[in-house]
Every structure is written in C-alpha cells, then in structure tokens.
Amino acid sequence: MSHQVFDDLISAVEQLFIQRPSLSDFSPFPNDLRWANRRAHNGTAAALLEQWEAEGSHPEDDVHKAVQAAAPFAEWRQSYTEQQVGADFLANYGYFELYGPKGHYHCETSRGFFAYWGPGLNYGWHHHAPEELYFVISGNALFRSEGEADAQLSRGETRQHRAWQSHAMDTLEQPLLAFAVWQGDELAQLPLMQEN
Numbered sequence: 001m002s003h004q005v006f007d008d009l010i011s012a013v014e015q016l017f018i019q020r021p022s023l024s025d026f027s028p029f030p031n032d033l034r035w036a037n038r039r040a041h042n043g044t045a046a047a048l049l050e051q052w053e054a055e056g057s058h059p060e061d062d063v064h065k066a067v068q069a070a071a072p073f074a075e076w077r078q079s080y081t082e083q084q085v086g087a088d089f090l091a092n093y094g095y096f097e098l099y100g101p102k103g104h105y106h107c108e109t110s111r112g113f114f115a116y117w118g119p120g121l122n123y124g125w126h127h128h129a130p131e132e133l134y135f136v137i138s139g140n141a142l143f144r145s146e147g148e149a150d151a152q153l154s155r156g157e158t159r160q161h162r163a164w165q166s167h168a169m170d171t172l173e174q175p176l177l178a179f180a181v182w183q184g185d186e187l188a189q190l191p192l193m194q195e196n
C-alpha cells in the first residue's frame, strides 16, 4: 500500500520535472532511486494537509493530490526545536524527504522533500551547504533571501538559494505546500537556524 502511493507520488513529481523546466534546469530528476521502506511517522502537518483540497488540474495539483495520498504513510519530520521556532510553528509545520540520503527513496545525487507550513508563520533566517530550489506546489508565501528583494510566490513559482545564502520565509493568509530540491555537498545535514 504505502509503496504504491509513493510510486504514484514519484510519477507525479517526475511529470512535474518534465512540465516545469525550472525544476529540471536546476537539478535533473534523479535516475538512481531505490525504495528505502521507511516507516510512517505521523505529524500534525499530515492532518492539516489532508483537509486542504487541490482545486485545479495543473501538474502542481496532481502533485498536491499525490502528496495528500502519501501523507498518512510519510515519515514526517521537523528540523527545529520549540526553543528555536516556538510551539505554534511546530504545530503547523512538517516535511518528509521523498528522495535523498534519508528519503523514502534512497538517492545520493540530490534530495527532494515536501514541506507544509500553515498560515501566519515566520520561518526565521537559516542556511545550509547545499544549493536549494523551492518550488511552490500550492498556496503562497513571502520568500526572503540575503541580498535579494522579497518575493511573494504562488503555484509554479520558484526561489533559488546558493550554498550558505541566508533565507527566511513568512506565510500570510494561506498555507504553503512546497517541493524543495537540494544538490551539492552535505545533502544529509539539517539547516542551521541563525540568531536574529
């Protein structure tokens, strides 16, 4: 059961890479995926996501629906502590790694993960060694990056971060479902939250 919903999700993501060159130009869809048989780890984000129906028939909506189907079987994680981000943030955020060094599919060449944030959250300044592309699947948010203008991004829009470039993000009235791709060094590390 769970293997099938993840295979369906992989197919939807592969289609997204074909339909949206912003993704494939940043990092080709990996061809070294191996099913890792990870156990489900429930998170509050899974329940919040299940209540959020995709409306249209864009490739992003197909991914949204496939993420909803996989959500109950996903190994949901949180990178931060309550001291770092607060209880409200932790109650309304979560991510799971679709592919990567610790993903549902093992992959050494890149890392792709889905992350959910509820409305009205402030994701503080952080950075990491891998280069990153954020691709908005549903909802919108205000993306902030060191040395660049802030940008409010919606479905299909992207934001790229260089190695160690600081970035932050605020959700507004809507939640955000994003697909993030990492490539480069230290794919298995966690982001480092910076002092504000």
Ligand code: ZN
Residues within 6 Å of the ligand: 127, 128, 132, 161, 167, 191
């Ligand atoms: Zn990042």
